[in-house]
Amino acid sequence: MADVKITIIDRQGLKHEVDAPTDMNMNLMEIVRSYELAPEGTIGICGGMAMCASCQCYVLSNHELPEMSYDEDLMLSEAFNVKENSRLGCQIFIKEELDGLQVELAPEV
Amino acid sequence: MIKTDILIIGAGPTGLFTVFEAGLLKLKCHLIDALPQAGGQCTEIYPKKPIYDIPGFPEVLAGELVKNLMKQIEPFQPGFTLGERADTIEKLEDGSFIVTTDKGTKHHAPIVAIAGGLGSFEPRKPPITNLSDYEDKGVEYIIRDPEMYRDKNVVISGGGDSALDWSIFLTDVAKSVTLIHRRNEFRGALDSVEKVQELKNLGKIELITPAEVIGLVGTNTLEEVVIKQGAEVFNRECNHFIPLFGLSPKLGPIADWGLEIEKNAIKVDNTLDYQTNIPGIYAIGDVNTYPGKLKLILCGFHEATLMCQSAYQRIFPDKRYVMKYTTVGGVEGFDGSKKEAPKAIVKSID
Numbered sequence: 001m002a003d004v005k006i007t008i009i010d011r012q013g014l015k016h017e018v019d020a021p022t023d024m025n026m027n028l029m030e031i032v033r034s035y036e037l038a039p040e041g042t043i044g045i046c047g048g049m050a051m052c053a054s055c056q057c058y059v060l061s062n063h064e065l066p067e068m069s070y071d072e073d074l075m076l077s078e079a080f081n082v083k084e085n086s087r088l089g090c091q092i093f094i095k096e097e098l099d100g101l102q103v104e105l106a107p108e109v
Numbered sequence: 110m111i112k113t114d115i116l117i118i119g120a121g122p123t124g125l126f127t128v129f130e131a132g133l134l135k136l137k138c139h140l141i142d143a144l145p146q147a148g149g150q151c152t153e154i155y156p157k158k159p160i161y162d163i164p165g166f167p168e169v170l171a172g173e174l175v176k177n178l179m180k181q182i183e184p185f186q187p188g189f190t191l192g193e194r195a196d197t198i199e200k201l202e203d204g205s206f207i208v209t210t211d212k213g214t215k216h217h218a219p220i221v222a223i224a225g226g227l228g229s230f231e232p233r234k235p236p237i238t239n240l241s242d243y244e245d246k247g248v249e250y251i252i253r254d255p256e257m258y259r260d261k262n263v264v265i266s267g268g269g270d271s272a273l274d275w276s277i278f279l280t281d282v283a284k285s286v287t288l289i290h291r292r293n294e295f296r297g298a299l300d301s302v303e304k305v306q307e308l309k310n311l312g313k314i315e316l317i318t319p320a321e322v323i324g325l326v327g328t329n330t331l332e333e334v335v336i337k338q339g340a341e342v343f344n345r346e347c348n349h350f351i352p353l354f355g356l357s358p359k360l361g362p363i364a365d366w367g368l369e370i371e372k373n374a375i376k377v378d379n380t381l382d383y384q385t386n387i388p389g390i391y392a393i394g395d396v397n398t399y400p401g402k403l404k405l406i407l408c409g410f411h412e413a414t415l416m417c418q419s420a421y422q423r424i425f426p427d428k429r430y431v432m433k434y435t436t437v438g439g440v441e442g443f444d445g446s447k448k449e450a451p452k453a454i455v456k457s458i459d
Binding site: 045074109 | 228234355
């Protein structure tokens with residue numbers, strides 16, 4: 001399986017185009033951590049269980065994303081700086097259809 | 110002054126297991142944790158989540174793991190300072206340390222083991238611009254004394270268990286309780302949600318959903334909150350605003366203890382014993398970093414075990430010791446209990 005290209009705008013506004021593997025069941029939060037685009041301890045605090053919202057991001061491209069689970073939806077209902085295009089990075093798993101995905105990390109709270 | 114052999118900062122799984130390994134070496138432990146209960150993230154964030162990579166447990170709930178650890182360390186009678194955050198550290202001439210909490214409790218020990226995970230849990234504050242102006246002047250993030258809300262108008266926001274539970278509790282104390290949440294759905298336990306529904310029907314709780322508090326008004330103390338509901342913005346008189354949006358870990362005061370910090374974690378110079386740049390202070394579990402570090406509970410257990418051996422050597426530099434298996438030495442508690450393998454019964458056949 002091929003890697004996909006993902007564009008991530010970090011919390012300082014810097015744009016990074018990264019290669020994300022599709023064969024390791026990785027999610028967007030883990031991609032951000034693997035490229036160290038946000039300091040450790042400020043993202044993925046709960047480990048990826050949709051229980052902390054530290055990986056909140058804004059989806060900028062028009063990709064069709066996995067449907068929001070009940071847990072993710074309710075976590076976002078308690079998170080801050082939430083916009084219409086907010087998602088939790090830990091709930092977006094990297095698949096071939098996400099090639100070209102563009103996201104921006106939400107501010108740290 | 111609380112005196113102990115190993116002062117452990119952080120009562121998560123790694124901190125708790127340290128008590129066991131130290132106990133085998135006859136070292137006493139005391140733990141400090143900012144949360145009111147032991148267990149760290151396992152209890153605070155995901156008690157009902159199953160963990161699958163604890164050796165020997167095909168599956169164990171995080172809350173159960175903590176319960177088991179508490180049982181395992183019971184014979185070693187650990188002390189606890191809970192609900193207090195370790196704030197300052199002072200090194201004495203003899204190389205021992207005094208750690209003082211935010212409430213002024215002092216602890217004295219020759220060894221400090223920081224097992225603080227991602228840090229101490231601090232309340233998550235909603236992004237309202239003048240929020241800090243009203244802190245302790247009507248805005249509280251933690252309810253310490255419910256009596257202070259007697260006959261007052263209270264606005265609570267949040268959608269989890271603590272927002273629901275405190276709304277329910279304060280109906281008997283406060284003059285009025287208003288609960289504001291961005292959704293109509295709540296994340297809390299079903300019976301709490303139902304109870305709030307019942308109190309709403311009785312007119313004891315005013316529920317404003319989907320809505321959020323976007324501003325605060327008041328000359329010296331809080332007088333009103335500004336609420337946004339859909340396109341509508343309106344003010345509501347209140348004496349107290351309590352945002353309950355859960356807790357988030359911050360490294361906090363430990364970052365100022367002169368320890369080498371890298372990636373929001375404490376750098377340990379080797380993986381022999383996880384000692385920090387300050388001799389006598391160790392960092393174990395999720396709070397430390399070294400090349401190849403993995404933030405796993407099982408790694409924390411390993412680190413705690415090696416750290417205790419090193420701590421023993423530091424306290425007793427002239428004593429010889431070799432590690433003993435529990436299958437051989439059993440577990441001798443400080444409470445006088447003794448667990449050991451049952452002796453084989455020898456019986457001859459005539």
